[in-house]
Amino acid sequence: MAERGARLLVADDNKVNRLLLARSLEMQGHKVASAENGLRALEMLRAEPFDLLLLDMEMPEMDGFQVLEHMVADTRLRDLPVIVTSSLEGVAHVVRCLELGADDFLQKPVNPVILKARINSSLEKKRLRDQQEDMVRRFATSAVAEDLQKSGFTLGGKRIECTVMFSDIRGFTALCESQAPEETIELLNTYYALMFDAIAAHGGVVNQMIGDGLMAIFGAPLPLAEPALAAVRVALDMIETVGMFNAERTALGKEPIRIGIGIASGEVVAGYTGTEARATYTCIGDAVNLAARLEAHTKAAGRDILIDGSTQAALDARVPTQALGEVQFKGKGAAVPVFSVMAQAQH
Amino acid sequence: MIEPVIDIAVYNELADTAGAEFAAELAGTFMEEAPGMLAEMRAAQAAGSADAFRRAAHSLKTNGITFGANRLGAMARDVELGGFVTDAAPVDALEAEYRKVAAALKEIIGG
Numbered sequence: 001m002a003e004r005g006a007r008l009l010v011a012d013d014n015k016v017n018r019l020l021l022a023r024s025l026e027m028q029g030h031k032v033a034s035a036e037n038g039l040r041a042l043e044m045l046r047a048e049p050f051d052l053l054l055l056d057m058e059m060p061e062m063d064g065f066q067v068l069e070h071m072v073a074d075t076r077l078r079d080l081p082v083i084v085t086s087s088l089e090g091v092a093h094v095v096r097c098l099e100l101g102a103d104d105f106l107q108k109p110v111n112p113v114i115l116k117a118r119i120n121s122s123l124e125k126k127r128l129r130d131q132q133e134d135m136v137r138r139f140a141t142s143a144v145a146e147d148l149q150k151s152g153f154t155l156g157g158k159r160i161e162c163t164v165m166f167s168d169i170r171g172f173t174a175l176c177e178s179q180a181p182e183e184t185i186e187l188l189n190t191y192y193a194l195m196f197d198a199i200a201a202h203g204g205v206v207n208q209m210i211g212d213g214l215m216a217i218f219g220a221p222l223p224l225a226e227p228a229l230a231a232v233r234v235a236l237d238m239i240e241t242v243g244m245f246n247a248e249r250t251a252l253g254k255e256p257i258r259i260g261i262g263i264a265s266g267e268v269v270a271g272y273t274g275t276e277a278r279a280t281y282t283c284i285g286d287a288v289n290l291a292a293r294l295e296a297h298t299k300a301a302g303r304d305i306l307i308d309g310s311t312q313a314a315l316d317a318r319v320p321t322q323a324l325g326e327v328q329f330k331g332k333g334a335a336v337p338v339f340s341v342m343a344q345a346q347h
Numbered sequence: 348m349i350e351p352v353i354d355i356a357v358y359n360e361l362a363d364t365a366g367a368e369f370a371a372e373l374a375g376t377f378m379e380e381a382p383g384m385l386a387e388m389r390a391a392q393a394a395g396s397a398d399a400f401r402r403a404a405h406s407l408k409t410n411g412i413t414f415g416a417n418r419l420g421a422m423a424r425d426v427e428l429g430g431f432v433t434d435a436a437p438v439d440a441l442e443a444e445y446r447k448v449a450a451a452l453k454e455i456i457g458g
Contacts (some may be wrong), residue, residue: 015404016377016413023365023373058405089428109413112364304429 006051006123010034011067012085013059016083017108021054021085026110028119038062038338042070045077050237053121055102057086059256068100079129085110126243145323162219163227163265165204166286166295167195167238168256169212178255188212191257194245198237201231207282215291217283220270228265228307228314232341235261235305262295264288264308293329294338312339350418352444352451357415373433379408383446386428388438389448397431408443416448 008030012018015036028032033050035041039062043054057064064084071077084097087108094105106115148253169175169191176184192209199206199216203224208215216234219227238261246256268285287308295307301324312321320342326335362370384403391400404427411420422444428439 014412
């Protein structure tokens with residue numbers, strides 16, 4: 001059971017309370033450490049990992065309210081569940097504890113049965129939160145994960161300038177048909193791992209994976225100094241990585257893969273869409289459509305990386321490009337200039 | 348009817364949930380700590396420290412209630428919530444009640 005064997009910290013200046021609480025918790029199968037005042041409790045929380053804090057309010061050195069205030073200000077401690085155990089009287093105290101982020105307020109002497117239920121509930125909440133954080137981390141850079149933690153999943157969009165990238169594996173369907181399904185999944189996992197590294201290294205965020213294709217955003221949700229340049233550098237890294245990946249595949253007698261990448265920049269509406277329970281960070285706008293069209297066009301153009309005029313202008317000649325003239329894309333009113341990024345020139 | 352010094356039902360529940368041996372040890376710890384709390388209250392009065400005074404009364408209240416010493420708990424509560432006083436009488440009264448509690452606890456542990 002996940003709730004058993006958690007590491008708990010009891011902070012109470014009163015020895016009898018401390019011993020009694022520790023005893024109850026140990027009988028429930030938890031590992032318990034204790035601190036005799038708030039200052040010591042904070043030191044311990046910062047020095048070693050705990051799953052939950054049981055906090056008394058009336059303490060010398062630093063009282064429980066101050067401990068809560070310090071925890072709110074500390075990103076590493078902010079999400080640690082806190083159950084206040086106190087015999088302070090008055091609704092105002094309870095409200096203040098809850099406002100400062102405490103999960104629960106239990107009056108002393110604490111009923112062991114209620115204590116057990118509250119602890120299990122808090123630990124379960126923490127487990128779900130850890131899981132969610134882990135998921136966020138898997139799909140985003142740590143900077144983005146931290147931004148999400150700070151701002152929360154606020155649904156609703158805002159307008160931002162960013163660069164959007166689409167990439168996919170060419171001839172993937174044919175490739176799937178020529179090999180075992182397990183091999184395809186393994187190929188995708190390796191491919192994604194390589195691509196995610198390249199994207200994260202330049203501050204991008206992968207926000208969609210569909211089959212063999214992925215969409216990445218640069219400059220949102222966190223601003224990037226040069227989103228267009230970052231996206232193009234990622235594209236170049238990706239092409240180079242795929243080259244090395246192919247060398248391995250060829251050595252194993254497998255067919256090489258080819259990828260196509262489309263990049264476009266402009267104003268998009270970005271935000272979390274979905275519900276509170278399941279949300280995804282996404283961008284909607286011209287740049288998104290255009291990047292997707294450019295990626296699809298790589299095959300016809302016989303190029304690996306295609307970018308739009310805005311992206312090309314933002315590069316400021318730091319990466320060599322070649323003008324391919326204007327192309328009329330489906331769904332676009334006017335023909336748009338298309339540029340090819342010279343993959344080999346960069347490395 | 349005079350209320351007993353210790354509500355034996357409360358003490359027995361503690362012994363049931365935490366273990367009889369543990370409850371006896373805990374009562375021992377309380378008797379080691381409580382004289383210090385009373386001394387702290389007097390020291391806080393002398394030093395004019397309202398916080399320390401209130402905190403010591405608060406501790407005595409919580410511990411009293413834990414062992415079923417309800418009158419001690421109630422008296423300590425009155426002191427805790429009554430505000431800072433330099434008058435010795437409330438602390439004297441607490442100490443007298445505590446002596447009765449300690450005697451009763453020793454009897455329970457011994458018996």
